[in-house]
Amino acid sequence: MVDRALWTAQELIAATGGTLHGTITKPINGVAIDSRNLNSGEVFIAIKGDVHDGHQFVVNALNSGAAVAVVSKPTDAMKAAGPILVVADDPLRGLENMGRAARAWNKGKVIAVTGSVGKTSTKEMLHVALSASGSTHASVASFNNHWGVPLTLSRMGRDVAFGVFEIGMNHAGEISPLVKMVKPHIAIITTIAASHLGHFKSLHEIAEAKAEIFSGVTSDGSAVINRDSEFFDFLAHEATNAGIQNIVSFGKHEKADVRLKQVALHPTCCCISADVMGEAMAFKLGMPGAHMALNSLAVLGAVKLAGADLARAALALADVAPPKGRGVQEFLEIRNGNVLLLDESYNANPESMAAAFALLATAAQARKGRRIAVLGDMLELGKFGPDLHKGLLKSLEENKFDKVYAAGPLMQNLWNLLPSSQQGKWVLQSADLIPALLRHLNPGDSVVIKGSLGSKMGPVVEALRKQFQPAKKDD
Template identity: 40%
Template sequence: MTEDLWTAHEVEAAVSGRRIGEWRVSGVSIDTRTLSPGDLFVALRDIRDGHDFVDTAFSAGAAACLVSRDVGRPGLISGDVLEALVQLGSASRRRMSGVCAAVTGSVGKTSVKEMIARIFRAHGRSHWSDKSFNNHWGVPLTLARMPRDTQRAIFEIGMSTPGEIAPRSRLVRPHIAMITCIAPAHLEGLGSVDAVAGEKSDIFAGLEPDGVVILPERDSFFETLRRRAFDLQPSAEVLTFGGDPGVHSAGVRDYDSDGARSLIRLEVLGAVVETELLAVGEHWAANAALAVLAAVASGIDARSAAQALSGYSPPPGRGTAETLQLATGDPITLVDDSYNANPQSMRAAFSGLARRPGRKVAVLGEMRELGEESAEWHSGLAEPLIAAGVSVVILSGGEMRHLAARLIREAPSIEVRMTHGPEEAAATMNSLLLSGDVVLIKGSNASGMGKVATILRAIDKGVDQDASSGRIADAL
């Protein structure tokens, strides 16, 4: 029998509105395409109005709906559906007696969230943010979906404009709050990396008294973040990761890779543990140190946490590696890191690429939201690309012209191709690939580089291709 998540009376008590009928729900959904029977359908207004899909939701098995007008269905009517979802999320947090953790940062927050979720799942009833549900509706939705008997939960908190992280932190009220790193991101909205640090440090605004703060020890903004943590929660305990191992920190003792996986030895609060990840690059070792440290802060033994983390593979589009076949039958390795990019994550991806065997091909989309210094940030990628031993660089997007110019000037041995979109980048790439190549695809989400990975996978499956030439045909 499906467990009740909310009763009608519980939702009525939590949310400002008028209840229609008697009902119970086993889940909460905002999307009829993924709705499960028994869910509460929340009719949010965004690009499309969720109210237009209420009938579809009930046809899919919804038990009730949260709406702003009477739709002739059981549920609850509230003047502001998004605010009602926030209220429901807040009520869910109040009834949860377990440990809540929250992560933010300029790079790696989704991967770290998934690592921590993997550890938590192995140690009791757990809950975590789906995908990258870290925004104004994603955080309250994740809370509203949390089972009442959850023992540990991990939430991802993000932002796109100033002032967004603090209210989300206050909604989650984490016992453990962590920052992966501070890097150039969202500069168009925030103006400077200093402002990024200030915004990210707002994750401590909702930290519970005597809560735990985890900071990147070697980050140039470490002291700024530490001071901010104590300003917002004077009783906080500060732990660190990424520096030298110690009694208040987690550090990497040893890192090794065979080009397909990472073997990592960590020292976490004095305990030496080992873990193995299906991901390549030393930044993954730092992520592992943070994840295991957060798990220990939640009450899990370090050795048990490291063991649970072993076998971790990145989420889709965040560094996943797979072997594909070209139309000619030749194998290549695709490293799909296309979900997003900023200067620091680009450098980390190049470092991981350098460790993989084979001729190295980088297909890169421009980085968005870098403000007035965008040209410098793009051209600055030349040095780590050259150091990674890349043979072919295919670039897409206007800002990448700055990188192209510098590579042509400083690294004439690298074949550089400038294109005007992911489709042209894919066609250019396909004409240049050789057997055994390792292909990194990366760019800001808005650059559309995920399409390049999709086209490569279509070739591997024999979809819309011209086998005689090994080139993409109708897939474009």
């Protein structure tokens, strides 16, 4: 393999259509949109974010070693710090065109993942599973939106064997333009659930929006769809309508092409036996939870479709770990024992709440203490919010929770339904739960902390970590 820069200056100029001021002297070995974590030699694209305009940071980026900056509003200070590539339009268009160019020269297999929950987990599993067969490029974190997708594309080396892209949406119409850039050979929809339901009239509309992913699949491509979803028939129909001939289903359903035969749920992993399109497989998944076991079926289906080595992929899945805030388990020392903490603070919706409660129940099975849920509001549910919060009661009961601590106006709906013996504390702001938790937690307790990112449950996790030392093992 020839060791070459990710982008040559000529390729960059051609893709962005910009005019160069100054001379590019460094090999361009990466693409950045955030000057705070820019590596020397990367091209800095000055895009407008939710809060800041990247143009404010161009001089900073160049001073930090950027090979060149792509801007639409040049200043003398930028030219002095230079080199800069001046484009007529929003630099985001330049990034998109870089993404398209990178996609065009890549000869590997490209996989796109969408779904209401499980995109990042599935993407991470694919990254690990495919890396066992060849070089694999994948989205960082949840870079799945109008800038995350072109950024990930523009960073894809031309020699990678596999590209894995997470594609997300908050509204209808967002997936179509993104998937048309990615042009996946394989499109996965993990599941349809009530995430961002507030922006839609019904779950069916969410299914329609997710089905947009089929519109960008290559002509010989495949769709991987959840057989257990109530929307399976609809999604399969949409895939066919989009011209996809090969549909692979996954799930517990007896007709699933990738079928879960058995799963043993352990506190920190699952042992799975599955039929993967006619091949019997038994493997260990390094992430706990029945929901993750199901995601892994989509992964193996995609691995097989991509022509990668299935046995190596299954072996590699033993080594995956939950991404930050999505099921990481740790033990914290408290008095003469420990608390098991399940950090699910990254995000929440009804589906993933239920999955997290079940996971805590599995992890707590061998422990003597209480099962405690510390919950923040699930956001973006619109008029469905109050009822969906009330609906959590059932799965708290099923998983035998002893206490609930809750923060936020929506969680009050759930709180009011709880028997007083289960009411720990309700507050408006998540931070106000911290003193009560620090006082009330006992050795042996198992605690899940979960809420939408905007409900700020992460700081609650951090406060516990700050107060209690990590403990090595279970009681």
